[in-house]
Amino acid sequence: MDDRWNLMQDQPFSRLNARERAFAICNPDSFIELLCPRRKLTSPHLPPMGQTPQFDDGIVVGLGKAGKAPVVVVSQESRFVGGGVGEVHGTKMVMAIRLALRGQEILKSQYRSSEDSGQVALVISFDTGGVRLQEANAGLLAHSEVMDAFQAARGKVPIIGVIGGTVGCFGGMGFVASSVDVLIMSDVGRLGLTGPGVIEEVVGTEEFDAANRALVWRTTGGRHRFITRDADFIVEDTMKAFREKVSEVASWPLEKISSKRIIGTGDMVLEQMRLVELAANDKIQDSWDLWRQFGNEDIEHLWDSDVSEFAAHAQRWPRGRIGDCD
Amino acid sequence: MESMAARRTEWTLRKNEFLKRLCEAQQFVSEPGSKIVDPLDCVSLLEAVIQSGDRVALEGNNQKQADFLADCLCNVDAKRVNNLHMVQSVIALPSHCEVFERGIARLADFSYSSPQSARVAQMVSEGKMKIGEIHTYLELFGRYFVDLTPDVALVAAISADRAGNLYTGPNTEDTPTIVEATKFRQGIVVAQVEKIVDKLPRVDIPGEWVDFLVPVGRPCYTEPLFTRDPALITDVHVLMAMMVIKGIYGEYGVRSLNHGIGFGTCAIELLLPTYAESLGLKGKICSHWTVNPHPSLIPAIECGFVESVHSFGSEVGMEDYMASRPDVFFIGPDGNMRSNRAMCQVAGHYAVDAFVGSTLQVDRYGNSSAAVAGRIAGFGGAPNMGCDPPGRRHSTPSWLRAGRESAMTRGLIGPVERGRKLVIQMVETFGAGRVQSFVHRLDAWTLMEEAGFAIPPIMMYGDAITHLVTEEGIAHLLRCDSLKQREAAIKAVAGYTDLGREADPKETLELRRQGIVQTPEDLGIDIGDASTSHLAAHSIRELVEWSGGLYRPPDRFREW
Amino acid sequence: MALERLEFEYTGVPEEKRDGWDYLHVGHVMSGDLEILVERLPAQANVSRIRITTSAVGFGSVWQMVIDEFMATRKVCGCEIWINDDGATPAVVKLRLSQLAREMSVK
Numbered sequence: 001m002d003d004r005w006n007l008m009q010d011q012p013f014s015r016l017n018a019r020e021r022a023f024a025i026c027n028p029d030s031f032i033e034l035l036c037p038r039r040k041l042t043s044p045h046l047p048p049m050g051q052t053p054q055f056d057d058g059i060v061v062g063l064g065k066a067g068k069a070p071v072v073v074v075s076q077e078s079r080f081v082g083g084g085v086g087e088v089h090g091t092k093m094v095m096a097i098r099l100a101l102r103g104q105e106i107l108k109s110q111y112r113s114s115e116d117s118g119q120v121a122l123v124i125s126f127d128t129g130g131v132r133l134q135e136a137n138a139g140l141l142a143h144s145e146v147m148d149a150f151q152a153a154r155g156k157v158p159i160i161g162v163i164g165g166t167v168g169c170f171g172g173m174g175f176v177a178s179s180v181d182v183l184i185m186s187d188v189g190r191l192g193l194t195g196p197g198v199i200e201e202v203v204g205t206e207e208f209d210a211a212n213r214a215l216v217w218r219t220t221g222g223r224h225r226f227i228t229r230d231a232d233f234i235v236e237d238t239m240k241a242f243r244e245k246v247s248e249v250a251s252w253p254l255e256k257i258s259s260k261r262i263i264g265t266g267d268m269v270l271e272q273m274r275l276v277e278l279a280a281n282d283k284i285q286d287s288w289d290l291w292r293q294f295g296n297e298d299i300e301h302l303w304d305s306d307v308s309e310f311a312a313h314a315q316r317w318p319r320g321r322i323g324d325c326d
Numbered sequence: 327m328e329s330m331a332a333r334r335t336e337w338t339l340r341k342n343e344f345l346k347r348l349c350e351a352q353q354f355v356s357e358p359g360s361k362i363v364d365p366l367d368c369v370s371l372l373e374a375v376i377q378s379g380d381r382v383a384l385e386g387n388n389q390k391q392a393d394f395l396a397d398c399l400c401n402v403d404a405k406r407v408n409n410l411h412m413v414q415s416v417i418a419l420p421s422h423c424e425v426f427e428r429g430i431a432r433l434a435d436f437s438y439s440s441p442q443s444a445r446v447a448q449m450v451s452e453g454k455m456k457i458g459e460i461h462t463y464l465e466l467f468g469r470y471f472v473d474l475t476p477d478v479a480l481v482a483a484i485s486a487d488r489a490g491n492l493y494t495g496p497n498t499e500d501t502p503t504i505v506e507a508t509k510f511r512q513g514i515v516v517a518q519v520e521k522i523v524d525k526l527p528r529v530d531i532p533g534e535w536v537d538f539l540v541p542v543g544r545p546c547y548t549e550p551l552f553t554r555d556p557a558l559i560t561d562v563h564v565l566m567a568m569m570v571i572k573g574i575y576g577e578y579g580v581r582s583l584n585h586g587i588g589f590g591t592c593a594i595e596l597l598l599p600t601y602a603e604s605l606g607l608k609g610k611i612c613s614h615w616t617v618n619p620h621p622s623l624i625p626a627i628e629c630g631f632v633e634s635v636h637s638f639g640s641e642v643g644m645e646d647y648m649a650s651r652p653d654v655f656f657i658g659p660d661g662n663m664r665s666n667r668a669m670c671q672v673a674g675h676y677a678v679d680a681f682v683g684s685t686l687q688v689d690r691y692g693n694s695s696a697a698v699a700g701r702i703a704g705f706g707g708a709p710n711m712g713c714d715p716p717g718r719r720h721s722t723p724s725w726l727r728a729g730r731e732s733a734m735t736r737g738l739i740g741p742v743e744r745g746r747k748l749v750i751q752m753v754e755t756f757g758a759g760r761v762q763s764f765v766h767r768l769d770a771w772t773l774m775e776e777a778g779f780a781i782p783p784i785m786m787y788g789d790a791i792t793h794l795v796t797e798e799g800i801a802h803l804l805r806c807d808s809l810k811q812r813e814a815a816i817k818a819v820a821g822y823t824d825l826g827r828e829a830d831p832k833e834t835l836e837l838r839r840q841g842i843v844q845t846p847e848d849l850g851i852d853i854g855d856a857s858t859s860h861l862a863a864h865s866i867r868e869l870v871e872w873s874g875g876l877y878r879p880p881d882r883f884r885e886w
Numbered sequence: 887m888a889l890e891r892l893e894f895e896y897t898g899v900p901e902e903k904r905d906g907w908d909y910l911h912v913g914h915v916m917s918g919d920l921e922i923l924v925e926r927l928p929a930q931a932n933v934s935r936i937r938i939t940t941s942a943v944g945f946g947s948v949w950q951m952v953i954d955e956f957m958a959t960r961k962v963c964g965c966e967i968w969i970n971d972d973g974a975t976p977a978v979v980k981l982r983l984s985q986l987a988r989e990m991s992v993k
Contacts, residue, residue, distance in 0.1 A: 012864070012865070014865075015864055015865075017914065036911075037911045037921070037923050038909050038911070038925065040923075040968070047888070047939075050888060050889060051941065051972075052889060052915050052939055052941045052970050052971060053939070053970060054914065054915040054921055054970055055911070055921060055923055055970065077914065079915075079916045079919075080914055080915050080916060187886045188885065211882050212881045212882060213881060213882050213883060213884050213885050214881035214884040215881065217884060217885060217886060237867075237886070304875070560978070561978075561981050561985075562977045562978060562981055565977075754975060754977050755975070755976065756975035756976060756977065757975075758918070759973065760942055760945065760973060760975055796977075797977035797980070797981070821976055821977070822948045822951055822976045827951075852984070852988070853980065853981055853984035854984035854985045854986075855988070856981060856984075857985070
């Protein structure tokens with residue numbers, strides 16, 4: 001088992017599937033899957049529409065340890081219907097968040113301090129286009145339930161988001177990913193609301209060419225999200241890099257993790273609006289204009305540099321929260 | 327006294343005609359004696375140098391496109407200039423069709439039209455385009471020097487100097503052939519360039535052969551046609567690639583070769599540093615290539631598998647990498663690679679041990695075709711790569727062994743020995759949407775009827791194929807001693823298709839015993855082991871890493 | 887639009903020694919691919935059942951042949967094999983089954 005775990009650590013996170021990611025983001029031999037494929041908890045909505053269901057409904061949930069912290073892990077599988085969120089998929093996610101919350105309560109009641117027990121953290125690996133079109137109502141409902149569960153977890157269970165899959169995180173799940181405490185992305189990962197293809201369809205190819213992958217990535221990818229501080233960390237596209245960062249963050253005190261959130265209060269909304277205002281300026285035609293605005297000079301070099309060099313040299317949006325521990 | 331034919335007295339009719347046009351067009355050059363024409367005057371220039379009924383070579387290559395000149399040709403006054411006869415390698419751009427839609431051109435002789443295949447078929451059926459013939463590249467180039475010599479050539483280069491010397495750089499492709507055919511029969515050559523410079527890196531086309539330069543201010547359009555994202559290779563591709571490496575390359579000792587652009591061949595390239603290496607085949611196979619600079623070759627090059635690569639064209643993003651590997655690629659004194667389609671086609675036809683391609687359909691005789699009803703796609707270079715050239719006289723170990731094994735060709739030439747090029751087709755028994763690849767009747771027959779061709783457009787004739795590789799196994803067709811046995815071997819690897827279900831299990835077993843058919847098991851390959859995890863690179867990004875950052879993929883392939 | 891469900895049953899000789907696995911799972915439901923889940927049947931160890939759900943309708947006879955061949959060569963017994971298929975070609979089906987067989991023998 002350890003061999004498999006070791007092999008995965010050096011592999012690109014983006015190439016691994018949801019189950020491998022969940023398994024390898026935890027300590028060796030610590031991950032236990034809940035509602036595994038054998039339970040055959042499949043979508044009732046897909047078969048009547050001629051879509052073959054998948055036994056895990058495109059999502060892996062389970063328990064493990066990340067460093068010292070017990071974690072509940074949620075990992076979306078983009079190979080199945082693009083990681084789309086349907087009823088079962090959404091419910092598994094919601095129940096996992098509630099499980100984390102319940103686990104935290106139990107730990108708190110049985111141990112005097114979190115130093116004795118560690119604290120339960122929730123880790124979500126997003127790889128989704130958002131609502132699954134075949135079951136849109138259930139999918140939408142699931143989104144709101146997830147947000148609701150996030151709200152219930154505030155100040156109790158730290159939520160760490162991870163985006164490094166080939167689909168990234170779009171649609172309603174883009175909102176969800178923005179609501180986590182700490183967001184870790186690789187430069188393969190993308191975060192956005194409306195998907196590139198839809199934008200092109202609505203505004204035209206001249207305005208946004210979705211086939212221009214470089215354009216798509218520099219507008220929605222991890223490097224840009226790191227600069228605009230939508231993502232707290234950018235890591236290399238390896239399983240190991242994600243695992244180490246998750247373990248590190250999960251060991252922080254709850255207050256420190258919570259302080260990383262970018263939405264949730266009126267002030268935070270105003271702060272976010274400042275960025276929107278900046279980006280809506282006529283002079284900003286491309287994400288790179290924004291990078292320049294924040295004081296980045298040799299953009300092409302920055303764009304091609306490896307992730308550690310990028311993270312060390314990129315000038316980020318001077319958000320109000322700048323200066324705190326990053 | 328017998329009557330004699332009257333003696334011809336005029337010997338400079340073409341020269342006079344073109345001189346007249348050149349004089350006429352002098353009004354559009356920037357200053358007397360200059361060859362430079364303002365892009366805004368380009369349509370008028372074309373109206374002056376092209377006359378109705380002319381044969382025009384519009385540079386449409388596999389990759390590089392004289393796109394600005396094509397747009398200008400679409401905008402000439404069709405009342406003044408019409409009934410043109412277009413001769414070009416590839417009908418690639420919408421503007422190449424537009425010239426016909428607008429009634430400026432009527433007749434086309436070409437080689438390949440896959441990017442516009444549906445529109446070409448439609449224009450033919452509507453009578454807007456008449457097809458002379460569809461050729462292979464070499465045939466078409468040959469006819470440029472016989473009966474299809476262009477009157478006017480519209481070509482593309484990177485830059486020019488004031489004397490008209492052109493730098494065509496890595497994507498030189500078809501330009502030398504087109505210009506030579508045109509100019510040495512007194513025709514007119516117009517070149518679009520990005521800019522005019524004082525000193526060119528090197529001269530690819532001598533200035534005397536170029537009449538007009540149009541500095542467009544931007545590079546010509548170039549299609550990255552040979553970039554395959556390794557992420558799209560499947561386990562089945564890997565299985566078939568393993569069979570080719572172990573069962574054919576290793577077996578025959580294939581040193582020199584050409585690859586098509588399918589994912590199967592891409593998988594082979596990416597298995598060389600891993601799987602082929604593990605079989606101890608490094609230095610024994612795949613050292614000399616006539617192939618475009620596939621980015622997927624980078625790991626094999628970096629691992630020392632590859633000694634040389636000559637190319638038909640270049641590949642967008644590979645320029646710096648090639649320039650940094652001058653021992654491998656064909657690099658000019660200026661430090662940049664130069665491709666040449668005609669030369670590379672000759673090399674791939676005569677000078678290699680093997681060709682590997684993929685196809686859409688195969689019939690019971692092994693004839694294969696990528697033709698689809700309602701689409702006219704042409705041939706490109708595949709038929710020349712994928713055949714045994716009867717004119718070949720030099721020998722290599724692979725060629726000799728294949729010749730000795732060719733059971734059906736022996737005997738016609740007495741006790742004389744002769745070799746054979748390996749022509750390998752890779753095809754999955756079922757294509758996308760579970761469409762059968764093995765068929766009783768090729769779609770090429772339907773297309774022939776629709777388009778009024780004399781013969782069905784067969785990409786590779788069955789007698790040229792030495793090996794058919796499917797996920798079921800390898801059919802060593804060259805080892806068959808009768809057409810009946812060939813059919814049985816083809817059926818044996820046709821899997822669960824209708825044709826494959828006709829296979830007689832007893833006969834298949836006998837063919838396996840004789841080594842005419844080999845399954846993965848016969849080759850010692852565990853199907854369950856066939857996985858993309860064996861590939862040396864799994865993404866474009868890993869190819870960039872292999873190249874040490876020298877390969878710069880086009881924007882459409884950068885997913886990070 | 888609807889999915890097709892196919893079921894095949896095979897009787898064989900129960901294995902003397904059981905490998906160390908309880909259930910195995912490979913693949914994904916994606917266009918041209920499939921997932922396979924195999925579980926032990928404890929009670930009737932001389933029977934194997936294959937249950938296929940597929941979006942490609944009308945390929946029952948091809949499935950029958952592919953599965954027949956697999957069962958004949960791999961001698962799988964006492965298992966229930968569940969397949970969720972989204973239009974995989976026979977090549978992909980055979981390959982995934984072989985990968986599964988490999989997992990079976992490794993574990």
